[in-house]
Amino acid sequence: MTGFAAYQREIFELDAAGETPPLTTDLAALEEAVRAEVPADSYNYVAGGAGTGSTVRANRSAFERWRIVPRVLRNADRRDLRATVLGMEMPAPVLLAPVGVQSILHPDAELASARAAAELGLPLVLSSSSSRSIEEVAAANGDAPRWMQLYWSGDREICASILDRGKRAGFSTLVVTVDTWIRGWRPHEMDRRYSPSRQGVDMAIPFSDPVFRSRLARPPEEDPTAAIQEWQRMPTGASKSWEQFAFLRDHWSGPIVVKGILHPDDARRAVGCGADGIVVSNHGGRQVDGAVAALDMLPEVVDAVGAEVDVLFDSGIRTGADVIKALALGAKAVLVGRPCAYGLAHAGEAGVRHVLRSLLADLDITLGLCGYRSPAELGRAALR
């Protein structure tokens, strides 16, 4: 047994002591479990998808179509979940996906996520639309591994300044999200007229940036409206193409991962431009309604570039079995978005910790029950 599976026993012991587990252990049911306790606007913002929600549903049904074929009596009692991603060893092949504006869920926001991630040693991917600054999150994360996501907007000087701050604050890896250069058509946000961005909640990073601040007549603390307008006036990824990727390569010395790839040709293009990794993702179904399930494109992308770079996956991961399926189809690691957000909303750092420990314990136990001792042993033969 590895350390992770022990959470199962701990939960029974909590129960025996008359304490209920902090939150359901069924991470696929978390959304319903927290619904009543999260403000309706925040809940809708997190749970929602683009359009009719068809891509959100497709992500989950793609996992349903693949089944694991367990193997037995294979000495899988001692397991090792460690994985090496982009040359870095991680305790398990799981990362916290970049999720912006966490202060709408809990006052501790990204600091709570950073502390929970650090406790487990799992890399946090800080959203560039965070409600806390790069430096504050780094301090909360201590010496744990951390990656930084970039919405590659703004002008070059500000972009370079943000990258430089990330490097100095100990973020090892840059994740460039390419599927959200404008917001998708999201009726559940529009119909409620709910937009944290319009209130500047997602602007902690630019507002604390010296180059951005030098452009303002008055600092954001004195005139937030003007600062918000100035940030939103910046050119967005609408004017970007692969040619401009060289700018990021020039300004970031560590590994670069391109997030939001579905087509194998785009994966090849990213690798041709110098990307060190790919995240196969449809942004959790939040951008293109009717988009293909991310899981359904994973094998093609792995066939296209998996020999050259590490392919990661997100969009719909809820259980240990889901992680196993993504790894068996060739992902080196997975990112988890909404479940961590719900844990945060429920109980801050303790809630995120519960979600991650539950996922890792489920992964550990299920992997063993399927006859595997490590993620590296998984391949397509594990599935039907």
Ligand SMILES: Cc1cc2nc3c(=O)[nH]c(=O)nc-3n(C[C@H](O)[C@H](O)[C@H](O)COP(=O)(O)O)c2cc1C
């Ligand atoms: C509330 C919310 C905010 C998000 N913010 C970002 C972001 O700032 N940057 C980014 O690259 N992805 C963002 N994402 C997408 C996630 O990183 C991830 O791709 C997605 O949530 C994975 O799907 P899942 O929620 O089914 O796990 C966000 C997702 C949610 C739910």
Ligand SMILES: O=C(O)C(=O)c1ccccc1
């Ligand atoms: O909502 C999202 O999916 C997202 O990526 C985002 C972008 C900007 C601010 C907050 C979240």
